[in-house]
Amino acid sequence: MSEPAIYRQLADLAKAAAEKAYAPYSNYFVGAAVLTEDGQIFTGCNIENRVFGGSICAERTAMIKAVSEGHRAFQAIAVYCKNGEGWPCGVCRQFISEFGPSTVVIVESAGGNLIFHPISDLLPEIPATVRV
Ligand code: THU
Numbered sequence: 001m002s003e004p005a006i007y008r009q010l011a012d013l014a015k016a017a018a019e020k021a022y023a024p025y026s027n028y029f030v031g032a033a034v035l036t037e038d039g040q041i042f043t044g045c046n047i048e049n050r051v052f053g054g055s056i057c058a059e060r061t062a063m064i065k066a067v068s069e070g071h072r073a074f075q076a077i078a079v080y081c082k083n084g085e086g087w088p089c090g091v092c093r094q095f096i097s098e099f100g101p102s103t104v105v106i107v108e109s110a111g112g113n114l115i116f117h118p119i120s121d122l123l124p125e126i127p128a129t130v131r132v
Contacts, residue, residue, distance in 0.1 A: 007116060010077070011033075013078065022046070030046045034066050042062050067099075073100060079107050084110060090123075
């Protein structure tokens with residue numbers, strides 16, 4: 001499937017967001033950009049903390065910004081790792097799937113093309129989403 005233009009835009013915004021990453025412990029710099037059902041985009045980066053467990057991934061930063069502004073339905077989320085192609089961790093897959101099985105996860109490959117899969121492919125056999 002060819003890359004929808006909006007996926008490229010999200011990937012570029014995720015890449016820009018990775019520049020804001022606060023990752024002094026891992027030196028693993030990640031950005032994300034999530035597209036809401038109604039076409040708004042929220043970006044995020046990973047933010048680490050000296051207390052183990054206090055860190056948050058870029059995907060959840062972006063999702064939390066969106067959800068806390070009233071959005072609960074998402075078309076797609078792009079992720080960019082400065083250190084090379086990287087896919088969402090298990091917790092982020094769970095977090096994304098909470099809001100629907102069809103959200104598309106987009107990652108830029110080392111070669112620069114986009115790879116994308118619905119979250120239901122990355123976290124299969126999930127129970128039906130409950131949205132309140
Ligand atoms: N990280 C993300 O932000 N997203 C991912 O999908 C994988 C991991 C962050 C968490 C931590 O700050 C660093 O990358 C190393 O795991």
